[in-house]
Amino acid sequence: MDKYRYEVKQLISGLTxxxxxxxxxxxxxxxxxNYIAFENSVGWGNHYILRDASSMIYQYLIKDDIFSMEDIxxxxxxxxSITPDTEDFPGIxxxxxxxxxxxxxxxxxxxxxxxxxxxxxxxxxxxxxxDIFIQVKDEISSLDPSLEAKIEYNYFMLTEKKRQRNLIMTxxxxxxxxxxxxxxxxxxxxxxxxxxxxxxxx
Numbered sequence: 001m002d003k004y005r006y007e008v009k010q011l012i013s014g015l016t017x018x019x020x021x022x023x024x025x026x027x028x029x030x031x032x033x034n035y036i037a038f039e040n041s042v043g044w045g046n047h048y049i050l051r052d053a054s055s056m057i058y059q060y061l062i063k064d065d066i067f068s069m070e071d072i073x074x075x076x077x078x079x080x081s082i083t084p085d086t087e088d089f090p091g092i093x094x095x096x097x098x099x100x101x102x103x104x105x106x107x108x109x110x111x112x113x114x115x116x117x118x119x120x121x122x123x124x125x126x127x128x129x130x131d132i133f134i135q136v137k138d139e140i141s142s143l144d145p146s147l148e149a150k151i152e153y154n155y156f157m158l159t160e161k162k163r164q165r166n167l168i169m170t171x172x173x174x175x176x177x178x179x180x181x182x183x184x185x186x187x188x189x190x191x192x193x194x195x196x197x198x199x200x201x202x
Contacts, residue, residue: 038097
């Protein structure tokens with residue numbers, strides 16, 4: 001098993017059902033602007049669906065009987081419809097957009113089946129986005145023997161993993177029986193996990 005995947009699995013074991021959803025929802029939202037960059041670049045996609053899916057997750061946390069499982073399943077289908085195929089849209093932005101969509105889908109899937117693997121997947125999708133960003137930004141060859149170390153100790157990777165760990169620990173220590181918009185916003189940070197502009201020297 002991926003070492004970080006195992007670490008996340010251990011960490012989220014201390015979270016309640018709602019805590020896991022909140023961690024995944026916030027982490028998925030961190031990838032939202034990456035999807036917008038993809039959509040603007042290729043002229044395909046619909047970030048409004050992704051935004052609505054994110055909103056559904058938060059609304060569910062506030063009032064869990066507001067949506068049926070059929071509603072949530074339908075939203076998953078909608079997100080699937082705007083998830084890009086890397087064969088149709090070659091390029092790094094496609095990988096970022098794919099991670100953004102699959103993170104949301106995994107969060108919604110967890111609401112339906114309660115399988116922790118879905119929450120772990122969200123953490124890994126965010127980690128993978130940072131991984132690819134670092135490789136491209138720093139022009140690291142896949143044949144570089146120090147590839148893993150260069151990625152693991154890169155500022156962006158260290159920062160994202162720290163954000164995830166800190167969020168999980170904070171949620172673990174918080175009473176989440178009653179969740180409000182204000183409470184959700186307390187856990188959010190404004191710092192992006194990658195800087196897409198750095199890839200294109202904008």
